[in-house]
Amino acid sequence: MQRRRALFLDADYAIRGGQTYARLFVKGKKSTRLHYLYDPYFYADVNEGERGAIENLSIKTREGQAVRPKRTEFVEKILFGDRKRLLRIYCHEPRHVPILREAIPFPCYESEIPFGRRFMMDMGLVPFSVISYEREGRTIKKFLGSRDGNPFMLRRFSFDTEVYNPLGAPRPSKDPIIMFSYSDSEGARGVVTFKKDHKPFVEVVENEKQMLERFFSIMDERDADVLFGYNTTNFDLPYMYERAKKLGIPLALGRDGSPYRLVRKGLINPLEIRGRIHIDLYPVMKFFGFTGLIRTDDYTLKNVYSTVTGKTATKIDRLDIWRQWDSNDISTLTDYALSDALATMELGEMAFPLLTELSTITRMPLFDVAYATSGQLVESLLMSEATARGMVIPPKPSGSAVSARLENPIQGAYVKLPAPGIYENIVVFDFRGLYPSIICSYNIDPFTIDREGDFNKSPTGANFLKSPKGLIPIVLDNLIDRRVLIKRELKAAKKDTEEYKKLSARSHALKILANSFYGYLGYARSRWYNRKCAESVTAWGRMHIMEAEEKANAAGFKVLYMDTDSLFLLLDGKTREDALHFLANINKELPEKMELELEGFYSRGVFVSKKAEEKGAKKKYALLGDDGRVKIRGFELVRRDWSGVAKDTQRRVLEAILRDGSKDKAVAIVREVVEQLRSGKVPLDNLAIYTQLKKEPDKYDIVSPELSAALKARKKGKTMERGSIVGYVITKKGKSISEKAEILEFAPDYDPDYYINHQVLPAVMKILKELGADEYELTHGGRQKGMGDFF
DNA sequence: GCCGTAGGACTACCA
């Protein structure tokens, strides 16, 4: 028998002759599927006496089929922290599991684990590892240990479609797809269309039908393993589906010529393409935004591409596509189409290493990772690690348990109220990985709590055993330790090499995961939710930061501000050496895993008051670093829901103060901008305010400006749904602000008064106020309306 | 019915 090797990707199942086979998706020389006989099962907490009755169960399904267990055995497992003998009930098919589970009037476990994942966990199968196996016919007899494989063996392929859209929004029943563009990891690139264009990369066919068919054959020729697209889930693929149906041809996306399949995964419903891994980069980029990896006002391909690469993509206005097509000179359009496919490829290639690392670490297949939330990633990792240690995976909470958890939130972090003002010589310290280090230091885990033995007592009164270590601290410790090693390797590695990229992605993946553990402990739908644990984490956090504050005061520093894990001190005549000495002293008394770090020295900082009160505003400050860099948090200028003009002006004012300490300069800047706004010359792009619709448009109680703009735009054919980011401008027409709001594309003009009094001035007034009471008196002296008069 | 305002709805930020 020949021994073969292949890169393992994913697993599900197939039924043959009444038997369940795990189906492994692998890539050797080609992409193939391997089959391996494996029975699904679940556990029941029953006595020996019940075994016979369970083995004799026979449940009639609606189709009249009898469902019986295949066999049973007692196994020793760890259930909720205690050793326990459980009955493992094997079934003939995965779909029998929930049926039999329903019929057993005793506690059952692990009956809702998808079969593919069950199999992967039991076998210790890791995505992107190389397995070696012996094959007999269509099935494998055995397969062996795995080692690191190379995800870049997979061929990545990106594509984009252009659609005819004379009415703005294209109608799939009438408007054809006019162009496909693609590129792949081997350097292929091209455009397929059905109007003449003499360019080497453009392939011209007769009609739309031929074009679709040609596109499917290109995917096969290029042997695409991974399909990158942008918003393909909601737009391109469903549109292709409609067009293919209309044209009477199969939507041959899969390796076997099958169309896509809708997979339900909670709120996201990704489209699965058989034999390939479809990665829609739009949700991926949103996830990156969530983890703080990227920062952008909206998640259009154009915007994300320029924030990620620093390059700007020249684009045709989407509304112009049909005009260009009708003009019969499609040269610009083909360029544009190709650049979209290339930009998608570039984003895909940047995301790929991080996604594959997340997949390998969490044991979650790449396709799932691409659409996963951080909660699912943590859960996947914990489920694998629990299984490897003989622990029963805790069940998902019931709906009522979820509501109860939601109604009962836990106390969070401490934030110190800063006194507004302009300060000099500031040092900032923060705890490195505060919550993860607390979880590890105090062995915080749902199953180390309130048990016999030597324990750590949390400030909330909960007791956590010192040993043995709980699953969560073990897994988290491991993530942190691995990251330390990788950072060391990273220092030795040469930048811009493949190795460096891989290590850097791995480090990042480990960080994302480690930072998600605390959230997962307090997440209402978590399998490992524990109120006392989550509460203790934050309580210990508050304790440590407040102890640091006391010590700073005792050492003669003035504590300016604190938030969760950070400490802002005024040197107040002391030297930097004093500050570092203080830091060392603090660290001497902290648990081993915890460390307070120097974040930086700052020569100047601005804290402002709240809008309505004299009190200082929390989570809002600007610092000027030694290196001349400005660090800004919380100010309107970091928010997408403020106009560009207000944000730019606020930035310039802050910099004038931080760098030059000049109020005259700051005032001059504001005067200039107000003048420009009044003149009506400010481009509308600079006036757009971006706000996301977090609900379906018809689910709102009140009509906000963004909703009003979205509803008006929808009447003109724009897609506006939950998740859409609405870029709108306040125009002159209308009474209320909502009435005046129109999306950027449809805004004919802007209302200077709104932008002066509701955008620019509010953004800068609080800062100018800190420059001195004189200006404050001047602007506030008895005047409520028309703050603009001053400028 | 008009006006001004408190409280609520809502979003995006910090950590």
Add this chain to the structure above:
DNA sequence: ACTGGTAGTCCTACGGCG
């Protein structure tokens, strides 16, 4: 659909006035 803490805008219902 990982957590809580926070600022801020705009809308809307409400009470006072007449």
